[in-house]
Amino acid sequence: MxxxxxxxxxxxxxxxxxxxxxxxxxxxxxxxxxxxxxxCNGYTMSLEELINGALFESQNDEMVIVRDIELYSLCEHHMLPFIGKAHVAYIPTGRVLGLSKVARVVDMFARRLQIQENLTKQIADAIQHITDAAGVAVVIEAKHMCMMMRGVEKQNSVMTSSVMLGAFRESSATRHEFLQLIGRLG
CATH class of the missing domain: 1.10.286.10 (GTP cyclohydrolase I, N-terminal domain)
Incomplete structure (x- = not known):
């Protein structure tokens, strides 16, 4: 302490x-x-130590998705919590990441003072860097206490942010498949 x-x-x-x-x-x-x-223990973590070699050869080149990863972070403007879930997808190119490592990457960046938009991008960039995937997609949905407990006091508001890299940005069909699989398209 x-x-x-x-x-x-x-x-x-x-x-x-x-x-x-x-x-x-x-x-x-x-x-x-x-x-x-x-x-705020995310500041003490490094991506390399976190992954710890948990990349495995795989011939799979289809979308890998980890949905509903709960996250807890602190708004850098008011130091109040925001709470939500992240959906992370990538398209492997010869290597897959250990399943728990996806959630650990989310936690590493969430455990820092943040704004949701930057958190979303940091997760996507890290997964891209680690896996060298053909594409990465991250969607975060969160409730912000700085908006619920003070200020406008909107209790039911949810912020959604997304980052699409590679194939998810370039192909509307790939993006559509991801959004459908995480239940964000009807």
């Missing part, structure tokens, strides 16, 4: 009018610092 970070949380408590010495808040600065370090 970072003592300096805990001290900042203590000052936040004072700043909002709380007494950090009251019983319920005595350990809150330490707990909050520890939680923030966990929520």
């Amino acid at each position: 970072n003592a300096s970070l805990a001290e900042h949380y203590r000052e936040i408590l004072v700043g909002v009018g709380e007494n950090p010495e009251r019983e319920g808040l005595l350990d809150t600065p330490k707990r909050a610092a520890k939680a923030m370090q966990y929520l």
Whole structure:
């Protein structure tokens, strides 16, 4: 636990009018610092260490999709959570990525201060870099607490962002197949 970070949380408590010495808040600065370090642990990860050689030869050249990968991130503007799911697809060119690694790539980038648009692109670019796929597609759907708890307070709003690379960008049929398979086309 970072003592300096805990001290900042203590000052936040004072700043909002709380007494950090009251019983319920005595350990809150330490707990909050520890939680923030966990929520931002993506900064301590590298793509190479994360993948750890989990690329496997394969003759498959058809679309691979991992749907409904839950994600939790923090908005870089308000440091409030956004919560949602990612759908990731790629078209292999001789190598496939270990299944759990797709979810780990999502987590690595989600566990940083983010905006959803950048998160979507970072995931797509990383999968492209790792696999050298013929194409990569990422769609993220998320609810943003900064929009739900404050500001306009729209409780049912969902933001959708997408990035299409290679064959997914170039071929409307490939893009359509992906969107149909993740249930985003009727």
